[in-house]
Amino acid sequence: MTDVVIIGGGIVGLATALQLKQQRPQLRVVLIEKEPAVARHQTGHNSGVIHSGLYYKPGSLKATNCIQGYHMLIDFCDAEGIPYDLCGKIVVASKQEELPQLDTLYDRGQRNGLTGLKKLSLAEMSEIEPHVTGVAGMFVPQTGIIDYKQVSDKYAEKFQLLGGEIRLAERVEQVTPGTSMSIVVTNKARYETKLVVNCAGLYSDKIAQLTQREAVDVRIVPFRGEYFKIKPQKEYLVKNLIYPVPDPNFPFLGVHFTRMVHGGVEAGPNAVLAFQREGYTKSDINLKELFETLSWPGFQKVAVRYWETGLGEMYRSFSKAAFTKALQALIPEIQESDLEPGGAGVRAQACDRTGGLLDDFAILETDKAINVVNAPSPAATSSLSIGKTVAEKAMARF
Incomplete structure (x- = not known):
């Protein structure tokens, strides 16, 4: 029997697990991750920016958690010897x-x-x-750069040293809420638990649907962000981080330049619809997941509202020249020949039925479950603060 089962081994799930064990060492906490290692998806494809809290509506969960999480992250890295650079x-x-x-x-x-x-x-x-x-x-x-995979690995290490358990390569297949206990069934095991905490990122809506009988009226819409790298001989064009003024109506920050903590400079990302939830390339297509996205009434309203912006993002995805032109608004000297293909990440963006792209972090609660259904950027910066918030909600049940 388990006190808390946490689903999802990204940075938010790991931070929640760590906070729980630090504050209530006697609780038996098991974290389940479907991949063979932690931080494989949003966290592992993160651009590595420490966000300051500049963009977020004062008083919102994003603002309060980002600012608190920023200081908690810096303190944690100082204590654990994790390198970072507050370059501004x-x-x-x-x-x-x-x-x-x-x-x-x-x-x-x-x-x-x-x-x-x-x-x-x-x-x-x-x-x-x-x-x-x-x-x-x-x-x-206040803005800086860091390796969030390194941070996540340290969260995992400290959680396990405190007696927490991490089960890798286990995929949750069923959650059955009961009156006193819930049953979590994976492809490898069966867990009885008093509380389920859902930090499943790109599949957080799916897990939420399993944990509560009432309708979950949001869906995760996956947006892929594609990057180029600046060739080494042109890295001198960017000293640190250069961002545009973002579109206030669109929850993305626009293409920008980011110096990486381990060296190199990234340019991007754009924001295009991914054709599967873990679709990191243009050829990654899951027809079932794509149909679920396209048939969601909220996404259809988003498509009508932002079709022009969406077409521009898609055009930049297929046209290196168009991508370069967007970058030239910030640095006119940058040329198409200065760029080489970089990585890509997929943002788990929650969308409600009315077509609202949720701007703030969102947590849904039932008697037996806590569902983190929207935790896009700056969730990595905010991870310890979000983890503390979720852990406090969890501890209130015991």
Whole structure:
């Protein structure tokens, strides 16, 4: 018999497991992960940015957890000797019409408690990033870079040292909620547990549907973000991190430049519909999952609302020249020949029935389950704070 079964071995599931064992060592906690190693999906394909909390609505779960999680992450890495670099970033307004949104971001950052934010003229931006162009910008000193796979491995190590159990290469097939216990059946074992915690990322909606009898009125829509790498001889074009002013109506940050903690510079990502939940390439197609996405009323409303933006993202996915042109809005010197194929990640974006792309973190609760159904970026930065929140919800049941 188990006290808590956590489904999902990404950074949020691992952080939740660690927080639970640290705060209630006597609880028997088992984490189940379908892959042969932890952090294989969203976490392992993460661009490695430590987010400051600049973008998020003050008072939202994203804002509070990102800012608290930021400090918890830095403290954890300092204690465990995990390298990171708080190099800062600039956010660039390329056009006059983006200036009001830049002002909004500056205001949000201040309201979220960020210190040292600085508005920049083009000349001041050039002192930080000599090859950038734009109308105006902002420097955000708190932003940094890190390896979240390394962080996740350390969470897993510490969780196990505290007596927690991780079961790898086990896929959850059934969850049966009972009056006092729930039954979790995998392809390898059967677990009786007092509480199920769902941190399944790209499949969090599927697991939520298993854990509660009432309808789960959100679906995960997978968006693939594709990156290019800047060839080594042109990496001098980017010193640290360069971001555009994001579209306030679309929950993605736009193509940007990111220096990586282990070396190299990434450019991207775009945001295109993935044809399967773990579809990291254009040729990855799961017809059943694709049909589920296309037939979801919420996604159909999203498609109608954002068709023009979506077509632009898809065009950039197939046209390196178009991708390069988007990057040239930030660095005009960048050329198509300077780019080589990079990696890709898939964002688990929750979408409700009305066509709302959930902007905030979302947690659904029943008597026997806690379902983290929306935890996209900045979930990695926020992981210890989200884990603490979920752990506290869990401990309230015991």
